[in-house]
Amino acid sequence: xxxxxxxxxxxxxxxxxxxxxxxxxxxxxxxxxxxxxxxxxxxxxxxxxxxxxxxxxxxxxxxxxxxxxxxxxxxxxxxxxxxxxxxxxxxxxxxxxxxxxxxxxxxxxxxxxxxxxxxxxxxxxxxxxxxxxxxxxxxxxxxxxxxxxxxxxxxxxxxxxxxxxxxxxxxxxxxxxxxxxxxxxxxxxxxxxxxxxxxxxxxxxxxxxxxxxxxxxxxxxxxxxxxxxxxxxxxxxxxxxxxxxxxxxxxxxxxxxxxxxxxxxxxxxxxxxxxxxxxxxxxxxxxxxxxxxxxxxxxxxxxxxxxxxxxxxxxxxxxxxxxxxxxxxxxxxxxxxxxxxxxxxxxxxxxxxxxxxxxxxxxxxxxxxxxxxxxxxxxxxxxxxxxxxxxxxxxxxxxxxxxxxxxxxxxxxxxxxxxxxxxxxxxxxxxxxxxxxxxxxxxxxxxxxxxxxxxxxxxxxxxxxxxxxxxxxxxxxxxxxxxxxxxxxxxxxxxxxxxxxxxxxxxxxxxxxxxxxxxxxxxxxxxxxxxxxxxxxxxxxxxxxxxxxxxxxxxxxxxxxxxxxxxxxxxxxxxxxxxxxxxxxxxxxxxxxxxxxxxxxxxxxxxxxxxxxxxxxxxxxxxxxxxxxxxxxxxxxxxxxxx
Amino acid sequence: xxxxxxxxxxxxxxxxxxxxxxxxxxxxxxxxxxxxxxxxxxxxxxxxxxxxxxxxxxxxxxxxxxxxxxxxxxxxxxxxxxxxxxxxxxxxxxxxxxxxxxxxxxxxxxxxxxxxxxxxxxxxxxxxxxxxxxx
Numbered sequence: 070x071x072x073x074x075x076x077x078x079x080x081x082x083x084x085x086x087x088x089x090x091x092x093x094x095x096x097x098x099x100x101x102x103x104x105x106x107x108x109x110x111x112x113x114x115x116x117x118x119x120x121x122x123x124x125x126x127x128x129x130x131x132x133x134x135x136x137x138x139x140x141x142x143x144x145x146x147x148x149x150x151x152x153x154x155x156x157x158x159x160x161x162x163x164x165x166x167x168x169x170x171x172x173x174x175x176x177x178x179x180x181x182x183x184x185x186x187x188x189x190x191x192x193x194x195x196x197x198x199x200x201x202x203x204x205x206x207x208x209x210x211x212x213x214x215x216x217x218x219x220x221x222x223x224x225x226x227x228x229x230x231x232x233x234x235x236x237x238x239x240x241x242x243x244x245x246x247x248x249x250x251x252x253x254x255x256x257x258x259x260x261x262x263x264x265x266x267x268x269x270x271x272x273x274x275x276x277x278x279x280x281x282x283x284x285x286x287x288x289x290x291x292x293x294x295x296x297x298x299x300x301x302x303x304x305x306x307x308x309x310x311x312x313x314x315x316x317x318x319x320x321x322x323x324x325x326x327x328x329x330x331x332x333x334x335x336x337x338x339x340x341x342x343x344x345x346x347x348x349x350x351x352x353x354x355x356x357x358x359x360x361x362x363x364x365x366x367x368x369x370x371x372x373x374x375x376x377x378x379x380x381x382x383x384x385x386x387x388x389x390x391x392x393x394x395x396x397x398x399x400x401x402x403x404x405x406x407x408x409x410x411x412x413x414x415x416x417x418x419x420x421x422x423x424x425x426x427x428x429x430x431x432x433x434x435x436x437x438x439x440x441x442x443x444x445x446x447x448x449x450x451x452x453x454x455x456x457x458x459x460x461x462x463x464x465x466x467x468x469x470x471x472x473x474x475x476x477x478x479x480x481x482x483x484x485x486x487x488x489x490x491x492x493x494x495x496x497x498x499x500x501x502x503x504x505x506x507x508x509x510x511x512x513x514x515x516x517x518x519x520x521x522x523x524x525x526x527x528x529x530x531x532x533x534x535x536x537x538x539x540x541x542x543x544x545x546x547x548x549x550x551x552x553x554x555x556x557x558x559x560x561x562x563x564x565x566x567x568x569x570x571x572x573x574x575x576x577x578x579x580x581x582x583x584x585x586x587x588x589x590x591x592x593x594x595x596x597x598x599x600x601x602x603x604x605x606x607x608x609x610x611x612x613x614x615x616x617x618x619x620x621x622x623x624x625x626x627x628x629x630x631x632x633x634x635x636x637x638x639x640x641x642x643x644x645x646x647x648x649x650x651x652x653x654x655x656x657x658x659x660x661x662x663x664x665x666x667x668x669x670x671x672x673x674x675x676x677x678x679x680x681x682x683x684x685x686x687x688x689x690x691x692x693x694x695x696x697x698x699x700x701x702x703x704x705x706x707x708x709x710x711x712x
Numbered sequence: 713x714x715x716x717x718x719x720x721x722x723x724x725x726x727x728x729x730x731x732x733x734x735x736x737x738x739x740x741x742x743x744x745x746x747x748x749x750x751x752x753x754x755x756x757x758x759x760x761x762x763x764x765x766x767x768x769x770x771x772x773x774x775x776x777x778x779x780x781x782x783x784x785x786x787x788x789x790x791x792x793x794x795x796x797x798x799x800x801x802x803x804x805x806x807x808x809x810x811x812x813x814x815x816x817x818x819x820x821x822x823x824x825x826x827x828x829x830x831x832x833x834x835x836x837x838x839x840x841x842x843x844x845x846x847x
Contacts, residue, residue: 140737169740170752181720181748188751294787569731569785569824571738579738591734591824635756655789680788681760685799690764697755702765709724709751710772 070198071133071161075106075125076190079113079138081168088172090183094137097187101194105129113138114585119151126155133197137165137190142591143582158202160634160696165193191708199701205631206674210296211389212628214621215240217564219282220248221607222599222614223394224270229618231277235625238386239274239282240302244356245346246271246284248396249600250607252333252419254426257470257500258608266607271351284352288564289383295594296389296630306379308357309343318343318355321368321375327361334427335399335420343368343375389625390594392617393578395564397600400449400457400554407445407552408522414529415522415550417448418468425475432479434549440481443531443547444468445520446488450555453516459575461555461604466497468553469504476507484509485545487520487533513537522550556604568595577603588617596620635679635695637672643691644669650683650692659683720747721775721841723834726761729754730787732780732822732830739827746834750778757788758819759795763803766817767810775841776816780830783821793821816841 078094080086091109099107106129110118113136125131134157136148141164149159167186175182214230216223219241227239245251246267253263261269274280285305293299309318327342342362345355357368357375368375399419402409409415413435416424424434432439446468450461465488472484484504488511493501505511512535514520520533532544558576559565565578570590573579578597581589588596598617599610624630637650637658646668651659658676661668670691681694693699727733733754739746755761758781766777779796786792796819804814818837822830 140733142734142737166737169737171740173740173743174736174745175748176743177745178748185748185751192751192753571734571825574742591730591737593730653791653795655791678788680757680792681755682757682788682792682795684760685762685795685802690762694756694760697760699762699764702753702755702762703768705753706724706765706769706772706774709753710722710769710774712773 070103071200072103072198073105073129073131074103074133074135074194074197075122075129075131076104076108076135076194077113077118077122077137078107078109078167078190079136080109080111081138081172082112085138085168085172088176088179088182089167089186090179091186093183094167094186094190098190098194101191103133103198104194106131114144114147119147122148122151123155126152126157131157132161133200134162135165135190135193135197136162137167137186137193139168140166140170143585160203161197161200163193163197163200165190188709188711191711192705195704195708196701198704199698200696203634203695206634206636207629208296208632210625210628210630211298211387212236212625213238213386213388214390214392214618214625215298215300215386215388216392216394217288218242218248218394218396218599218601219246219284220394220396220599221250221266221270222396222610223248223392224267224274225611226392226394226598226614226618226621227280228270228273228277229615230622231279233622233626234279235622236279237281238302238388239280240286240288241282241284242287244285244307245350245352246282247351251346251350253422255470255474256607257466257497258606267351282352283384285356288567291567295624298388298391298594300386300388300391302384302386304382304384306381307354308359308375308377308379309355310374310376311354317372318374321372322355324367324371326365326367327363329358329361334423335417337416337420337424338427390596390621391568392621393564393568393570393595393597393601394599394614394617395559395601397556397604398559400557402448402552402554407448407520408524408529408550409552412522412524412529412550414548415552417552417554418464418471419554421549421551422471425471425478428479430479432475432482437548439479439548441483441485441546441548442472442475442551443485443487443545443549444472444551444553445522445531446486446553448552448554449557451489451516457555457557457575459604460492462492463604463606464553464555465492466500466606468551469493469500469509472509473500473504473507485531485547486511487531488513489516511537512543556600559601568592570595570597573603575603577601588613588620594624633679635697636674636677637679637681637683638693638695639670639672640691640693641669643689645689645691646670647688649686649688653682653686655680655682719842720749721838721845722749722773723747723751723776723778723837723841724769724774725750725752725778725780726758727752727754727780727822728758728782729756731782731785731824732826734824735822735826735830736780738825739831742827744827744831746831747838750834750838757786757792758782759786759788759792759799761796761799763799763806766803767806767812770807770810770812770816775845776818776837778833778837779817779819780822781819783823785821785823813844815844
């Protein structure tokens with residue numbers, strides 16, 4: 070038993086110590102059997118504290134270490150590395166979670182939180198007394214990564230992984246790659262247009278033999294875990310053969326009688342059931358929308374490349390890591406929100422972006438030339454009452470950029486910005502200065518006195534009590550009202566549900582820690598990138614994609630992974646071989662052995678996964694699990710049960 | 713009654729490292745409060761809990777034991793649900809033999825994002841245990 074134990078209790082800069090009396094915890098555990106060192110620390114994970122721990126372990130010859138801090142998902146690996154640097158086997162370290170499961174969970178009850186923290190730390194000390202030095206188990210890791218979503222984040226991650234020599238399966242639900250960025254023309258973050266960026270990335274993507282792109286594809290099921298994920302991918306057909314005659318195909322599109330709102334243009338234009346997205350779509354092959362096709366057969370008479378009998382394909386792929394890049398949806402205002410869907414010249418920012426892209430020379434909407442544009446900010450973001458309390462971050466900058474572009478592209482445009490405070494952070498401030506120099510008018514209100522959009526005698530009026538001019542009441546007659554809508558998580562999120570990916574308060578996918586482990590999820594082997602994790606502009610999405618690609622690569626690059634050496638152990642003397650353990654083992658890791666004197670069970674260490682299913686079925690209690698022995702668990706229970 | 717002075721039942725939770733632990737962590741992250749005498753021991757899989765550990769907890773003074781089971785999400789396979797159910801049944805029988813009310817052991821599947829479900833379970837179990845306690 071370890072009898073020279075060091076215990077470190079973390080303030081977490083107030084995250085813990087604001088609710089837990091850490092000094093009281095230290096005093097309560099300092100006299101526990103085997104504890105020879107007890108300290109509190111402002112940040113246990115800080116470099117300075119890690120160095121101090123290394124010195125303590127070396128100088129005081131500690132043989133067991135406990136850190137009471139955040140979730141082990143975040144820092145267990147950090148402190149295990151500390152013990153290793155000090156020359157102590159990392160399995161002599163035990164982590165106590167007094168943040169997520171104590172200070173945050175019981176921030177409403179400080180005495181209760183402190184008592185609970187004492188119990189949790191005592192239980193960790195009880196466990197570390199029995200800790201032993203162990204060697205990790207090595208498993209094979211499939212050297213391939215599946216990327217879900219071929220928007221800019223997914224494409225960039227795929228190229229990054231391919232450049233590192235890693236095979237990639239890029240799986241896109243839509244029929245065309247590029248995601249949202251393909252829909253934007255001028256970007257505030259780049260001198261290239263969205264279309265040019267996607268074209269460049271696609272050309273780069275197809276040069277890599279190690280990237281396999283699936284479009285119209287969705288994952289229907291998965292099994293396995295880090296290093297060994299098996300995915301079933303359902304691929305919908307395009308209903309058009311590769312060898313198609315572009316001229317004939319255009320005629321087929323022309324004769325198609327089905328007319329639908331075009332989602333690519335956010336429904337401000339229409340498309341046919343056979344459709345392109347735009348001339349430089351990728352892959353450059355149209356699609357038949359079979360959900361809406363009425364199978365009239367007119368197109369078949371004109372174009373031989375169309376084949377309405379193509380079937381779905383189901384593929385099995387095997388990867389070591391999964392990278393999520395599923396993007397976002399633009400917020401859709403509810404009917405009547407600032408006149409949306411009730412006043413016919415009220416549109417959203419994404420619709421406006423497509424509108425200025427589709428118009429040349431004159432800006433026309435509803436057959437009327439547009440001169441006076443009112444932009445209402447923070448629609449669907451920073452909601453005091455609604456669900457979206459967060460700032461979508463990109464929209465102030467994008468709106469001001471688009472307003473500047475609109476002025477450059479069209480004549481005699483007047484921009485009126487109804488803001489709640491402009492957040493053009495960093496270098497994006499230059500766009501704000503440009504718009505001010507252009508003569509754009511900025512008005513501002515608080516969340517409890519928002520602008521009002523009304524229709525009066527055929528005119529659309531926007532009224533505001535402007536806080537920049539002592540709440541002076543102002544009104545603008547607008548030809549077009551643009552609702553600056555933020556980002557929301559994908560409405561269709563079956564893939565997140567399939568992988569059981571945790572979501573944060575804002576309902577986007579949640580990383581383990583926004584600064585320390587920003588692209589990892591609690592599901593080992595699955596990383597997240599881009600706007601599926603939260604609102605991001607193009608630059609930020611790319612940065613997170615590169616980070617996620619690097620992290621995913623680290624899971625597969627060596628071809629093997631270290632796993633916890635947690636396996637079942639049989640006590641031969643106690644075993645009477647009844648076979649119950651072998652019957653319940655899902656991995657066939659238990660076999661019978663006979664030494665000439667008795668039959669008994671033997672564990673195949675290479676196959677045992679350490680689930681422990683064999684433990685409760687043994688009638689003689691002859692099986693224990695490494696690090697979860699009767700002694701360890703029952704001593705933890707004893708510690709937790711103390712009054 | 714102020715939260716600090718309210719009486720709480722002592723509940724031992726067996727949670728699983730990959731599935732229910734993240735849900736319990738997320739409950740804290742989201743500041744979803746539950747009784748502070750809910751104390752957790754993490755294990756790899758809910759089907760690996762020994763009945764003797766549960767009986768030990770009751771003997772040591774826990775009012776209730778809750779198994780935050782992996783359910784169908786178990787990384788060790790689909791049989792986890794059935795096997796966890798069996799160990800609960802076995803333990804219920806042992807509890808009866810030891811004159812411990814079987815209702816003091818509860819099990820529910822808590823997936824990795826089931827924070828609200830976990831909190832709801834803890835609150836209702838706490839209420840049940842307080843209502844049926846001899847104190």
